[in-house]
Amino acid sequence: MKTTFDLSKEEMKAYGYKIIDILAEHFDTIESKKPVSSATRKEMDAVFLQEAPDTPMPADKVLDFVMENVIPFSNLTSHPKMFSFVPGPSNYISALADTLATGFNIFSGGWIVSPAAAELEIVTMNWLLKMFHFPVAKGGGIFTSGGSMANLTALVTARRIKCGDDFSKAVIYLSDQAHSSNIKAIRVLGFKKEQIRIIPTDLEFRISFNKLKNAIAKDRLEGNQPFCIIASAGTTNTGTVDPLDTIADICEKEDLWMHVDGAYGGAAILSEKGSRVLRGIERADSLTVDPHKWFFQPYEIGCLLVKDASWLSNTFSEKPEYLRDIEGNESEINFYDYGIQLTRRFRALKFYMSIKTFGLNAFKEAITYNIDLAEETEDMLRKSKNWEIVSPATLAVINFRYNPIGMDLTEKQLDSLNQQISAKVMDSKEALLVTTVLQNQVVLRMCLINPKTTFNDITETLQQCHEYATEILKSGI
Numbered sequence: 001m002k003t004t005f006d007l008s009k010e011e012m013k014a015y016g017y018k019i020i021d022i023l024a025e026h027f028d029t030i031e032s033k034k035p036v037s038s039a040t041r042k043e044m045d046a047v048f049l050q051e052a053p054d055t056p057m058p059a060d061k062v063l064d065f066v067m068e069n070v071i072p073f074s075n076l077t078s079h080p081k082m083f084s085f086v087p088g089p090s091n092y093i094s095a096l097a098d099t100l101a102t103g104f105n106i107f108s109g110g111w112i113v114s115p116a117a118a119e120l121e122i123v124t125m126n127w128l129l130k131m132f133h134f135p136v137a138k139g140g141g142i143f144t145s146g147g148s149m150a151n152l153t154a155l156v157t158a159r160r161i162k163c164g165d166d167f168s169k170a171v172i173y174l175s176d177q178a179h180s181s182n183i184k185a186i187r188v189l190g191f192k193k194e195q196i197r198i199i200p201t202d203l204e205f206r207i208s209f210n211k212l213k214n215a216i217a218k219d220r221l222e223g224n225q226p227f228c229i230i231a232s233a234g235t236t237n238t239g240t241v242d243p244l245d246t247i248a249d250i251c252e253k254e255d256l257w258m259h260v261d262g263a264y265g266g267a268a269i270l271s272e273k274g275s276r277v278l279r280g281i282e283r284a285d286s287l288t289v290d291p292h293k294w295f296f297q298p299y300e301i302g303c304l305l306v307k308d309a310s311w312l313s314n315t316f317s318e319k320p321e322y323l324r325d326i327e328g329n330e331s332e333i334n335f336y337d338y339g340i341q342l343t344r345r346f347r348a349l350k351f352y353m354s355i356k357t358f359g360l361n362a363f364k365e366a367i368t369y370n371i372d373l374a375e376e377t378e379d380m381l382r383k384s385k386n387w388e389i390v391s392p393a394t395l396a397v398i399n400f401r402y403n404p405i406g407m408d409l410t411e412k413q414l415d416s417l418n419q420q421i422s423a424k425v426m427d428s429k430e431a432l433l434v435t436t437v438l439q440n441q442v443v444l445r446m447c448l449i450n451p452k453t454t455f456n457d458i459t460e461t462l463q464q465c466h467e468y469a470t471e472i473l474k475s476g477i
């Protein structure tokens with residue numbers, strides 16, 4: 001019987017080819033597009049707000065409507081002039097790998113349902129374990145939807161292994177520059193405010209380990225149970241890496257779980273400079289990396305690595321009777337036993353296919369290029385009398401502000417000036433460049449992890465900023 005959801009083979013092909021044509025065109029011409037797009041809720045409501053339609057509409061018509069009204073109203077996170085947040089450079093092979101995984105609707109939960117999917121997750125996880133110098137035989141990991149879920153999965157595991165069932169006295173430590181997803185995860189876990197220690201950072205945005213040690217000592221004296229430190233390997237704001245070796249020493253001495261959040265910065269391990277900066281990362285108990293950032297994968301794929309795979313299975317295994325037939329034997333991993341999700345999409349496929357297609361060297365070169373590009377940008381800014389570096393190029397992130405020599409602008413004027421520069425750049429839609437706040441200063445921030453971004457893209461944008469600044473200063477701030 002042909003159900004309502006079936007298309008003829010010819011219809012499926014025509015529809016698919018149309019989408020592939022659109023995607024190929026997009027990947028080929030993205031540089032010529034504008035990265036910024038915006039719309040108000042009111043404008044979007046005017047286009048989309050309607051009751052769920054009871055009657056059908058030709059597939060082509062729906063697709064045309066989407067191409068006209070949906071796709072254009074998203075910022076292009078893969079655009080070479082998308083400098084803000086953490087860009088998502090992505091790649092075509094992985095995008096299509098996702099299409100394959102979705103097309104076949106592959107269930108990536110249990111071994112018996114999809115042995116090859118589980119095997120590819122094991123194999124790619126081994127590649128990652130090796131990359132980060134984690135023990136491959138004993139270690140393990142799991143792909144998640146992103147860094148937030150990887151951090152949550154890590155902290156559930158840390159708490160289970162270190163505290164068991166009673167975590168009433170448990171205390172967790174992280175810096176004021178740690179990513180917000182960690183605090184979210186801690187809240188999801190049900191920790192009270194009194195169980196969280198936010199440790200200040202030093203002038204270079206690294207966790208102050210003197211203050212960290214003081215906090216741990218004080219907690220011990222008060223009868224609390226320190227159990228975990230979250231270190232950042234590439235903070236989102238500045239790319240700063242906490243002193244991982246020192247933190248590892250503290251964790252060893254104090255018997256604490258060391259979680260490293262390398263969601264955006266971890267991938268730098270593939271470059272020589274990055275691996276130097278990340279020294280000590282291999283001593284973590286658990287590590288978050290986010291392939292949909294600097295491993296150039298499309299959303300969503302995050303990853304959690306752990307030193308000992310049994311920590312995950314001891315935390316997440318439940319053995320309900322309705323899954324008994326798909327358990328398989330010990331070496332055949334059921335990834336539903338390693339994390340929160342049962343039904344999981346086949347995320348390993350895109351990671352596998354892109355690395356197999358391009359080779360790891362391509363990733364190494366791209367990441368090295370990004371780090372060098374940020375350093376070149378820093379050099380250029382330092383040579384200009386208009387710009388001031390607020391936080392130097394670190395793992396391809398750089399923070400700076402317009403602060404021309406001799407103008408003697410007040411801090412308040414500088415904040416306003418740089419805020420306005422960003423607003424004007426965004427208004428032009430030519431580049432996506434927003435501000436962040438560092439040590440109470442409004443600064444412009446670039447995260448240069450897109451291998452398509454050229455030095456020329458950067459100088460063009462900075463020239464644009466300079467022209468806006470001149471206008472703003474002329475009309476008075």
Ligand SMILES: *Cc1c(COP(=O)(O)O)cnc(C)c1O
Binds near residue numbers: 236261262264
């Ligand atoms: C992006 C990021 C996260 C969150 O990851 P998502 O994939 O957005 O959920 C966590 N930590 C750091 C350091 C990040 O940069």
